[in-house]
Amino acid sequence: MRYLFRPPGTDGAALLALPWHEPLEEWDPALLLEVPQRGISRHVVRFVAEQGRVFALKEIAEPLARHEYALLGEFEEEGLPSVSVLGICIDRPGGQDAILVTRYLEYSMSYRYLFSRPSARQSVDQLMDTLVVLLVRLHLAGIFWGDCSLSNTLFRLDAGALAAHLVDAETAERHPQLSRGQRHYDLELARERVGAELLDLQAGELLPDGVDPIDVADSLPVRYDRLWDEVTHEEVFRADEQRYRVAERLQRLNDLGFDVGEVELVTSDEGARLRVETRVSAPGQHRRELFRLTGLEVQENQARRLLNDLRTYRAYLEQRSGAPVSEAVAGARWLADVYQPVIDAIPPELAGRLAPAEVFHEVLEHRWFLSEQAGRDVGTTAAARSYVRTVLPATPEELTTPSVIANRS
Amino acid sequence: MASIEMKNIVKQYGDGYPAVNDVSLDIADGEFMILVGPSGCGKSTLLRMIVGLEDITSGDMVIGGKRVNDLAPRERNLSMVFQNYALYPHMTVYENIAFPLRLSKTPDDEVRRRVTEASDVLELKEHLERKPANLSGGQRQRVAMGRAIVRQAEAFLFDEPLSNLDAKLRGQMRTEIARLQRRLGITTVYVTHDQTEAMTLGDRVCVLRKGSIQQVASPRELYEQPVNLFVAGFIGSPPMNFLPATLEGDRLQTPFGPVVLDERRAAAVRGRGELLLVGIRPEYFEDATLVDEAKRPLGSVFRARVDVTEWLGDSQYAYIPYEAPEAVTTQLRALSRELDSEELRTQAIVSIDATSRIREGREAEFWLDSRKVHVFDPQTGENLTRDAEAGARLTQMATEDRVEQVQDAQASGQTVSGATTGGGQGSGAHRAGAV
Ligand SMILES: Nc1ncnc2c1ncn2[C@@H]1O[C@H](COP(=O)(O)OP(=O)(O)OP(=O)(O)O)[C@@H](O)[C@H]1O
Ligand SMILES: Nc1ncnc2c1ncn2[C@@H]1O[C@H](COP(=O)(O)OP(=O)(O)OP(=O)(O)O)[C@@H](O)[C@H]1O
Ligand SMILES: [Mg+2]
Ligand SMILES: [Mg+2]
Numbered sequence: 001m002r003y004l005f006r007p008p009g010t011d012g013a014a015l016l017a018l019p020w021h022e023p024l025e026e027w028d029p030a031l032l033l034e035v036p037q038r039g040i041s042r043h044v045v046r047f048v049a050e051q052g053r054v055f056a057l058k059e060i061a062e063p064l065a066r067h068e069y070a071l072l073g074e075f076e077e078e079g080l081p082s083v084s085v086l087g088i089c090i091d092r093p094g095g096q097d098a099i100l101v102t103r104y105l106e107y108s109m110s111y112r113y114l115f116s117r118p119s120a121r122q123s124v125d126q127l128m129d130t131l132v133v134l135l136v137r138l139h140l141a142g143i144f145w146g147d148c149s150l151s152n153t154l155f156r157l158d159a160g161a162l163a164a165h166l167v168d169a170e171t172a173e174r175h176p177q178l179s180r181g182q183r184h185y186d187l188e189l190a191r192e193r194v195g196a197e198l199l200d201l202q203a204g205e206l207l208p209d210g211v212d213p214i215d216v217a218d219s220l221p222v223r224y225d226r227l228w229d230e231v232t233h234e235e236v237f238r239a240d241e242q243r244y245r246v247a248e249r250l251q252r253l254n255d256l257g258f259d260v261g262e263v264e265l266v267t268s269d270e271g272a273r274l275r276v277e278t279r280v281s282a283p284g285q286h287r288r289e290l291f292r293l294t295g296l297e298v299q300e301n302q303a304r305r306l307l308n309d310l311r312t313y314r315a316y317l318e319q320r321s322g323a324p325v326s327e328a329v330a331g332a333r334w335l336a337d338v339y340q341p342v343i344d345a346i347p348p349e350l351a352g353r354l355a356p357a358e359v360f361h362e363v364l365e366h367r368w369f370l371s372e373q374a375g376r377d378v379g380t381t382a383a384a385r386s387y388v389r390t391v392l393p394a395t396p397e398e399l400t401t402p403s404v405i406a407n408r409s
Numbered sequence: 410m411a412s413i414e415m416k417n418i419v420k421q422y423g424d425g426y427p428a429v430n431d432v433s434l435d436i437a438d439g440e441f442m443i444l445v446g447p448s449g450c451g452k453s454t455l456l457r458m459i460v461g462l463e464d465i466t467s468g469d470m471v472i473g474g475k476r477v478n479d480l481a482p483r484e485r486n487l488s489m490v491f492q493n494y495a496l497y498p499h500m501t502v503y504e505n506i507a508f509p510l511r512l513s514k515t516p517d518d519e520v521r522r523r524v525t526e527a528s529d530v531l532e533l534k535e536h537l538e539r540k541p542a543n544l545s546g547g548q549r550q551r552v553a554m555g556r557a558i559v560r561q562a563e564a565f566l567f568d569e570p571l572s573n574l575d576a577k578l579r580g581q582m583r584t585e586i587a588r589l590q591r592r593l594g595i596t597t598v599y600v601t602h603d604q605t606e607a608m609t610l611g612d613r614v615c616v617l618r619k620g621s622i623q624q625v626a627s628p629r630e631l632y633e634q635p636v637n638l639f640v641a642g643f644i645g646s647p648p649m650n651f652l653p654a655t656l657e658g659d660r661l662q663t664p665f666g667p668v669v670l671d672e673r674r675a676a677a678v679r680g681r682g683e684l685l686l687v688g689i690r691p692e693y694f695e696d697a698t699l700v701d702e703a704k705r706p707l708g709s710v711f712r713a714r715v716d717v718t719e720w721l722g723d724s725q726y727a728y729i730p731y732e733a734p735e736a737v738t739t740q741l742r743a744l745s746r747e748l749d750s751e752e753l754r755t756q757a758i759v760s761i762d763a764t765s766r767i768r769e770g771r772e773a774e775f776w777l778d779s780r781k782v783h784v785f786d787p788q789t790g791e792n793l794t795r796d797a798e799a800g801a802r803l804t805q806m807a808t809e810d811r812v813e814q815v816q817d818a819q820a821s822g823q824t825v826s827g828a829t830t831g832g833g834q835g836s837g838a839h840r841a842g843a844v
Binding site for chain 1: 422423460461462463464481482483494495496497498499500501504508509511512514572573
């Protein structure tokens with residue numbers, strides 16, 4: 001047998017003791033972790049926990065495994081939202097298929113979970129828009145997905161919004177650029193699959209009454225075309241409008257979740273022509289900034305939220321001491337004095353239902369809500385206490401992310 | 410259902426390299442066409458242009474009489490079979506087949522009619538009300554085919570659909586696809602790099618090389634009357650042997666002794682250069698002691714030392730080394746590289762009867778059927794002795810077989826009614842061996 005994995009390979013080493021020579025289907029259930037809400041799959045897919053980390057294992061023909069391994073590696077390097085690949089195991093005895101190993105995307109939710117809960121905080125519209133952002137991003141990067149579906153997308157909460165990640169790249173193709181036909185075909189496949197997945201939920205009586213599978217599926221092309229146009233269209237305007245039109249466009253793209261790479265502005269007597277090149281990577285400016293200051297790894301909107309709080313705290317520190325406080329010091333103090341106490345307030349039995357940064361975001365929301373009611377600022381500590389008592393317990397237990405479950409036992 | 414006509418199709422990618430170069434090909438309504446060739450020959454690109462996934466640089470793509478160059482994939486109404494073979498666990502097999510129609514809001518009775526017909530053809534009738542969890546691998550694949558059928562597409566397209574299946578399922582599916590295509594009589598284009606698949610599935614096979622068509626013909630015509638060295642070397646397994654030869658009168662001097670050519674072939678070869686290549690398929694040889702007296706005079710007999718024999722139970726191969734001038738070995742090496750095949754060594758692979766007692770390391774006497782050899786120009790690769798008429802007859806026969814099978818299927822009511830094949834199909838729509 002041969003194992004191929006990318007450094008850092010320490011994760012890989014921990015997995016070497018697993019029974020790779022046996023068909024995945026026959027692995028001892030004691031080695032495996034149940035993930036009840038996972039998507040539909042044609043291959044045998046299993047989950048294992050090793051040293052507190054969770055991995056997804058998929059048994060698949062070697063050429064496909066190699067292909068998916070290579071592509072997922074590229075996607076990660078380029079900052080495209082996808083699951084992170086660890087490696088593959090090939091040359092298994094008896095001519096068995098290869099196994100692809102990816103890192104479990106913690107705190108992710110499947111569509112089955114999201115759709116089958118009528119009380120869910122996320123609307124169907126939000127879900128579809130999120131999916132379309134992912135598809136447009138991939139298309140901008142020249143990637144034909146070939147299997148865009150709800151099963152192949154994982155959703156994560158990002159400061160109340162949803163973010164979509166690609167989980168299955170086995171049919172994906174990389175091209176220098178996609179033709180219109182390729183984009184539309186990919187979209188057509190997505191429409192059909194999403195429609196079928198929703199019909200399936202309906203057949204299983206798991207879909208809320210108000211959701212019509214056909215309407216939802218048919219809305220995909222409309223949403224896609226709108227977003228694609230917003231992101232890629234060239235604009236022509238008068239020279240005197242130039243300044244605010246450019247700023248407006250860039251702001252709009254940011255709001256849609258895209259970072260801008262290069263801006264090309266061609267002016268002539270008739271006016272200005274604006275072409276904006278969008279970065280394919282998901283925006284990461286705030287994420288990187290927060291990581292630099294605190295070492296926390298969170299998602300982009302969460303990072304923006306946390307940074308805002310950090311800045312407020314820094315201003316408070318400076319005001320109190322009457323002297324400037326460096327960024328680095330402020331970061332460390334905020335982490336220890338503000339962030340960590342909130343996270344520590346989560347009782348063990350409620351841990352893992354939401355990502356810590358998402359809890360922090362919700363606590364800030366809760367604080368705002370309580371302060372409104374009280375007519376004064378109640379403070380983060382009181383808000384956190386109230387939140388873990390009244391709000392967090394209402395998040396369904398099945399949301400608990402596998403690594404937390406694994407570390408409990 | 411529709412014919413597919415390609416007129417002078419060119420595809421240049423960004424770098425300017427023509428991945429498909431001036432391809433003209435007519436696929437008749439109801440025909441099963443294979444696109445085959447080594448990696449990079451442009452077969453997938455050609456298929457993707459039919460589907461609408463790649464823009465066509467120049468030329469016309471005409472489906473069912475309508476130019477589709479500028480139509481989106483969806484508007485072409487073609488079906489890429491096996492694109493979606495996911496099975497949805499809460500839906501019955503019936504709904505798993507029907508959902509494309511549900512999504513297009515087809516009325517219930519029409520859905521019922523089409524799903525029932527498709528499940529008849531696919532022999533899934535007993536399973537329609539079940540959940541898909543317990544279907545076998547083959548049945549799952551048939552559900553995927555059912556989805557393609559109910560759409561009533563103009564044509565089915567396959568791009569190496571079996572390459573990731575295990576050997577057993579691959580064999581099953583190959584048979585299944587062939588049977589289904591016959592029953593439905595639906596125009597089908599199938600891309601593969603596997604010449605065995607090409608030879609067993611298609612009505613006609615289009616052999617591509619570096620973006621250009623080499624030959625379009627029935628499997629038998631390709632096998633017996635290849636147009637050039639490339640096609641001759643690509644089709645057939647084990648491959649055709651190529652030996653150096655010079656013409657003296659009406660006989661070829663070869664490392665395996667003289668081979669007499671009939672007048673037609675001798676005339677075709679005369680004056681075509683000093684050095685020639687003679688192509689002999691492994692099956693055209695035999696252990697001389699096992700050839701009956703009546704057949705013997707139709708070929709020549711030679712003695713040679715056998716290097717290795719390979720006994721496969723029902724057949725046997727002997728490997729016979731021979732000498733060849735540098736010019737020939739260089740040419741053959743280039744050819745085998747292009748065909749992605751193992752390095753051709755200067756040894757002939759010879760098929761002998763499984764009962765033959767010929768042994769390794771010994772000299773033995775072989776018989777060679779000289780009626781069937783072809784002579785190639787080593788420079789241009791052209792087959793100098795190709796009998797175009799004989800070839801056309803072979804392809805015509807294949808066409809007649811196909812038409813008959815489709816009619817039989819229709820007569821026994823096995824086709825799907827939406828997929829009506831116009832009465833006059835097959836007549837004149839085929840140009841046998843058209844290049
Ligand atoms: N790294 C991961 N993190 C979280 N969930 C995962 C991960 N990998 C796989 N899954 C879950 O397992 C399911 C099946 O995985 P995947 O889509 O790769 O399998 P598949 O057999 O190739 O599916 P398909 O039938 O779409 O080809 C996914 O829908 C997802 O819910
Ligand atoms: N998007 C692209 N951009 C540039 N060149 C391409 C692109 N796609 C294919 N090519 C090139 O066009 C040629 C034909 O490719 P194509 O994929 O059609 O060949 P193929 O016969 O299907 O090969 P294979 O069996 O390897 O898939 C090759 O030289 C390939 O490198
Ligand atoms: Mg999947
Ligand atoms: Mg997959």
